[in-house]
Amino acid sequence: MDCKRHTIQQQLIFNALEELNIHATAEQVFDYVVQRYPSISKATVYRNLNHMSEAGDLLKIGSFCGSTHYDHRRDKHQHFICKDCNRIIDVEGDFIHICSEIKDAGKFDINNFEIYFFGQCMDCKSK
Ligand SMILES: [Zn+2]
Numbered sequence: 001m002d003c004k005r006h007t008i009q010q011q012l013i014f015n016a017l018e019e020l021n022i023h024a025t026a027e028q029v030f031d032y033v034v035q036r037y038p039s040i041s042k043a044t045v046y047r048n049l050n051h052m053s054e055a056g057d058l059l060k061i062g063s064f065c066g067s068t069h070y071d072h073r074r075d076k077h078q079h080f081i082c083k084d085c086n087r088i089i090d091v092e093g094d095f096i097h098i099c100s101e102i103k104d105a106g107k108f109d110i111n112n113f114e115i116y117f118f119g120q121c122m123d124c125k126s127k
């Protein structure tokens with residue numbers, strides 16, 4: 001992230017996402033940032049998260065269980081969501097062939113995609 005064009009608040013929010021590394025919700029980001037920067041308000045954190053995702057500084061990922069999650073990683077990757085513990089785990093892999101298959105069917109011209117995988121993570125499975 002280019003520090004120069006960002007405010008201190010935005011830098012703190014980005015660092016929080018990176019350090020938490022759990023695809024945190026706005027609530028979790030706020031709880032983390034406020035410990036280091038007690039004067040920050042919840043509204044500021046929420047507003048900046050929106051602004052930063054619109055600017056492409058971070059990734060907004062789908063709403064699961066009513067909360068929107070954010071990701072500091074901006075490189076292409078997909079997500080797995082555990083139906084038991086609600087953990088969101090990064091999935092690496094090249095799924096571009098799915099796009100070409102759909103494209104070959106002649107219905108759409110696809111230029112981007114998001115895939116969510118749902119199931120049970122290994123920790124929950126071994127319980
Ligand atoms: Zn799990």
Ligand SMILES: [Zn+2]
Nearest residue numbers: 071073077090
């Ligand atoms: Zn991710």
